[in-house]
Amino acid sequence: MPPTDSVERRRLRFVAIWQRNFLVWKKLAVPSLMGNIAEPLITLVAFGFGVGSLIGQVHGVPYIEFLASGAICMSVMMAASFEALYSAFSRMHVQKTWDAIRVTPTSLDDIVLGELTWAASKALLSGVAILAVIVALGISREWTLLLALPLLLLTGLVFSAIGLIVNAKAKGYDFFTYYFTLVLTPMTFLSGVYFPLSALPLPLQWLAQALPLHAAVELVRPLFFGQIDRNALLHLAVLVADLLLAWWLARGLTRQRFRA
Amino acid sequence: MPTPASNVHWLPAAAEPTPLLELVAVDKSYGAQQVIDGLSLRLLPGECLGLIGPNGAGKTTTIQLCLGLAQPDAGSIRLMGLAVPPMARQARQRVGVVTQFDSLDPDFTVEENLLVFGRYFGLRDAELRQRLPRLLEFAALQAKAKARISELSGGMRRRLSLARAMVNDPALIFLDEPTTGLDPQARHLIWERLKLLTAQGKSLLLTTHFMDEAERLCDRILVLDHGRRIAEDTPRALIAAQVEAEVIEIDGDGLDAAEALLRPLVSRLERSGDGLFAYSDHAAEALRVLEALPGLRVIHRRANLEDVFLKLTGRQLRD
Numbered sequence: 001m002p003p004t005d006s007v008e009r010r011r012l013r014f015v016a017i018w019q020r021n022f023l024v025w026k027k028l029a030v031p032s033l034m035g036n037i038a039e040p041l042i043t044l045v046a047f048g049f050g051v052g053s054l055i056g057q058v059h060g061v062p063y064i065e066f067l068a069s070g071a072i073c074m075s076v077m078m079a080a081s082f083e084a085l086y087s088a089f090s091r092m093h094v095q096k097t098w099d100a101i102r103v104t105p106t107s108l109d110d111i112v113l114g115e116l117t118w119a120a121s122k123a124l125l126s127g128v129a130i131l132a133v134i135v136a137l138g139i140s141r142e143w144t145l146l147l148a149l150p151l152l153l154l155t156g157l158v159f160s161a162i163g164l165i166v167n168a169k170a171k172g173y174d175f176f177t178y179y180f181t182l183v184l185t186p187m188t189f190l191s192g193v194y195f196p197l198s199a200l201p202l203p204l205q206w207l208a209q210a211l212p213l214h215a216a217v218e219l220v221r222p223l224f225f226g227q228i229d230r231n232a233l234l235h236l237a238v239l240v241a242d243l244l245l246a247w248w249l250a251r252g253l254t255r256q257r258f259r260a
Numbered sequence: 261m262p263t264p265a266s267n268v269h270w271l272p273a274a275a276e277p278t279p280l281l282e283l284v285a286v287d288k289s290y291g292a293q294q295v296i297d298g299l300s301l302r303l304l305p306g307e308c309l310g311l312i313g314p315n316g317a318g319k320t321t322t323i324q325l326c327l328g329l330a331q332p333d334a335g336s337i338r339l340m341g342l343a344v345p346p347m348a349r350q351a352r353q354r355v356g357v358v359t360q361f362d363s364l365d366p367d368f369t370v371e372e373n374l375l376v377f378g379r380y381f382g383l384r385d386a387e388l389r390q391r392l393p394r395l396l397e398f399a400a401l402q403a404k405a406k407a408r409i410s411e412l413s414g415g416m417r418r419r420l421s422l423a424r425a426m427v428n429d430p431a432l433i434f435l436d437e438p439t440t441g442l443d444p445q446a447r448h449l450i451w452e453r454l455k456l457l458t459a460q461g462k463s464l465l466l467t468t469h470f471m472d473e474a475e476r477l478c479d480r481i482l483v484l485d486h487g488r489r490i491a492e493d494t495p496r497a498l499i500a501a502q503v504e505a506e507v508i509e510i511d512g513d514g515l516d517a518a519e520a521l522l523r524p525l526v527s528r529l530e531r532s533g534d535g536l537f538a539y540s541d542h543a544a545e546a547l548r549v550l551e552a553l554p555g556l557r558v559i560h561r562r563a564n565l566e567d568v569f570l571k572l573t574g575r576q577l578r579d
Contacts, residue, residue, distance in 0.1 A: 016379040023376065024367040100363035103327055104380035104428075105353045260330040 013106050017114020018121070020097075021087075025122070036129035040075055044068055044133065047194075059196055061225065068139050069221040070193030072130045072148070073155055077213055080123035080156045081184060084163025085176045088115045092167065102258075112254050116160045116247065123156030124149070142226040151223075154239050155216040161246035162212075168253035187213050192221075212242045277305050278341055280432045280463050281326060286335030288321060288487070295321045296487040299335070303432065308454075308464040310478030312471070312569060314578040318487040319467040320360060323434050326465070327352060340432070353381060356425030356433040360440065362417045364409045370396070370420055371405045374427055381428040391427065398453065399423035415446025422453060432463040439473060451476060471565040481565070485573045495565055502568045504528065504539040506560065508546060511535045513555035521549050532575050539563070 025032065048064035055063045091097040098111050131148065135141055166179050188194070190204060191213035197205050208214045215235040222229045229235065281303040288296035296318050303309050311319050324330035326339055328348020337344040339351040365373050374395050378388040396402045399419040404412065412420065418438065425433055438454070439447040454477055458464060468474050474481055475495045483491040483498075491498060504527055510518055515536050522529060526540040540546055543560060550558050 011382045013382070016376075016382075019379060020365075020376050023372065027367075095366060096361075096363050097365055100359070100365070100377075101380055102329060103352060103355075103357040103359070104377070105349050105382065106380040107349050258329075260324060 013110040014113035014117060016106055017101070017111050018118045021114070021118040022121075033125075033129065036079075036126045037133060040071060040130040041133050043071055044137065044139070047071075048139070064139055065224050066196075066221070067194065068130075068134050069224045070191070070217050072127055072134070072152070073191075073213060073216040073220055074188055074193050075130055076123045076127045076152050076155050076216075077159045077184065077188075079126035080119050080159035081163045081180070083119035083122050084115065084160045085167055085170070085179065086173065088119065088164065088167050089170055089173065089176075091115075093170075108255060108258055109251060112164060112251055116157065116164060116250070119160035119163065120153060120156035123160065124153045127152035127156070140224040142224060144223040144226050144228065147228070148220050148223050151216065151219050154236075154243070155212070158212045158216075158239055158243045158246060161243055161250050164250035165246060165253055168250060168257050187211055190214065191217050193217060210238070212239055215239050215242075279304055279338070280340055281465065282336075282338045283322075283326070284336045286325060286337060287333045288318075288325060288330065289333055294487060296325065296332075299484075299487065299489055301482055301489070301492075303463055303465055305431070305463055306458070306461050307480065308458050308466060308478045310474040310481040311465065311467040311484055312469060312474050312481060312565075313467075313484035314469065314573050316578055317484045317573075319484060320436055321487075322484070323357075323436055323465070323467065326434065327355070327357065353428065354431045356428065356430035358418075358421050358425045358433065358435045358438055360436040362421050364417060364420060364424070366409050369406050369408055370399075370401055370412070373409070373420065374424055377424050378427040383428065388427070395423045395426060398426065398456075400449070413446075415442050415449065418442060418446065418450060419453070422450065426457075430462070432465065433457065435464060435466045437467055437469070439468070439470065447473075471569055475565045483569065483572050490572050491568070498568050499563055499565060503563045503571055505541045505563055506539070506543040507563050507567055508538040508540070508543055508550070509535060509559040509561070510538065510550065510556050512557045514553050515556075518550060518553055518556060521553070522546050525549060530575070539567070 044064065044067070048067050052063035052067070057063065058066045098108070101111055102108060128149070131145060135145070163179075166176065170176065190197075190200070190208045191211055192208070193213070197208055197214075200208070215238040218229055219232060219235045219239075279302040281301070283299055283301045286296055286299045287294065299318070299322065301309070311322060313319055321330060325332055325337060326344065328337075328339070328345035328351070331345060339348065340354055342348075342351040344351060365376060368376060371392060374392060375385065375388050378391070379385075392405075393402075396405055399416075399422065401416060401420060401423070404416065409417065409420075422435075422438070435454070439450050442450065451473070454464060454466075458477075464477070466474070466477060478495060480492065481495055481498055482489055491502065493501065508522075508526075511534055515531070515534070519529060519531065519536055522536075522538050525546040526538040526543070528539040530537040530539075538546060547558070547560055550556060
């Protein structure tokens with residue numbers, strides 16, 4: 001048996017995992033996209049125009065723009081989390097898709113990286129759908145909105161990685177409810193999505209500085225007004241650091257889960 | 261084997277081919293329980309090795325270790341000439357695996373299952389599409405190419421699992437209980453396909469607890485119990501070495517009388533529930549004696565691998 005038989009084509013192995021998930025998504029793309037567009041449309045119309053008409057301006061900007069810039073980050077967070085929790089868990093634990101892949105040259109690390117990039121891609125897609133709604137409704141049409149795209153991808157990666165940590169420790173779907181209600185929902189309120197942070201007590205404002213969703217909202221919001229945040233580099237650093245830490249943990253904990 | 265000229269001494273002895281798989285003194289424990297205990301085995305190109313043993317003997321763990329999916333506590337493992345676990349990922353490039361429980365992708369059709377799986381080996385789509393017709397033919401699933409997995413019978417799923425394991429043209433295929441849960445027709449079709457593979461020069465490592473399956477397919481059989489190798493040989497040699505040539509199975513009324521009558525006439529007697537098993541190299545006399553006991557049902561047959569298995573691993577249940 002010549003060892004040359006074992007030589008592989010050079011490739012990014014995680015891409016095969018991404019492609020697998022994409023092929024499944026493609027079969028349900030139309031209803032999935034409808035959901036991606038309908039949900040934010042309803043939220044923006046109901047809250048933005050409805051609640052906005054009561055509030056008027058927040059920090060000198062129309063409430064609908066304040067809300068839209070926060071909601072897009074929140075939607076990306078939610079889309080990434082759903083994919084990295086429920087969908088990835090189904091593939092890992094229920095369907096045993098990961099077990100089938102692990103007997104090939106595509107390893108567990110490749111699978112986790114594939115799931116990470118896939119969940120982030122889906123999250124970005126959901127962000128793009130909302131952005132389209134925002135532009136279509138004329139909420140904002142600043143060119144700086146284009147800069148939101150890479151930021152939303154980064155946000156998607158961060159929350160996918162955090163989701164995969166939870167996935168690695170999950171015993172069942174019930175576990176995820178805690179994560180959504182005890183982690184993500186409070187984070188939404190602490191990150192200035194619906195109302196400015198200044199409405200909160202000071203200690204909570206300090207806590208918010210470390211949250212990835214807060215960093216994302218701070219980065220994306222000024223783009224709606226044609227501006228770039230003064231502390232952009234700091235917030236970017238928070239997101240990148242969160243991503244690296246979360247990825248390292250997700251990979252390590254998944255390896256631990258599969259250790260035999 | 262060609263005979264080398266007698267005066268040529270410096271040539272190396274006709275080298276044995278490199279084993280595709282070699283385990284040397286491998287140990288594996290889960291917690292306090294030792295699952296694999298000093299196991300050594302080798303598989304040469306073109307061979308079919310059967311791993312037989314009762315439930316919990318360590319068959320599936322052995323496969324996990326060979327693939328690098330479980331870490332050995334001691335010993336060495338080489339797969340396709342590469343050290344496992346460190347090089348396991350590379351070694352798996354030319355290995356196929358059929359797991360005990362079908363792990364087909366329920367989100368895809370038959371054809372998509374093959375295509376998507378091929379990508380995990382880094383194969384290009386164009387190359388895979390070329391291979392698809394032959395794989396579908398091999399699985400006898402040409403008519404089901406566009407069918408979803410939920411529409412397939414158990415036998416069809418098994419065949420697809422087997423075809424999927426062939427997608428990367430492996431030199432060695434691991435099969436963990438490939439026919440468990442199948443009806444006789446489906447089982448025979450799988451056997452036929454496996455024979456086709458060995459005829460093509462593929463190597464197989466097969467776990468099973470169907471002795472007829474092992475006897476039919478395997479060149480060599482390794483009996484595993486409590487993680488230890490307790491016997492290894494060709495099926496015929498195992499039968500010849502381990503058990504008497506003939507077996508008389510007796511049940512019905514009067515077993516005690518039969519047992520008393522047979523004891524001096526046969527070399528071994530086993531009582532199991534409401535049955536009596538008599539083993540002998542010359543059963544004629546024993547059979548004549550049994551004619552005097554009309555209430556009994558008597559079956560006389562040649563010894564087979566199942567007798568070897570039961571002798572080596574006992575008759576008590578393993579759960």
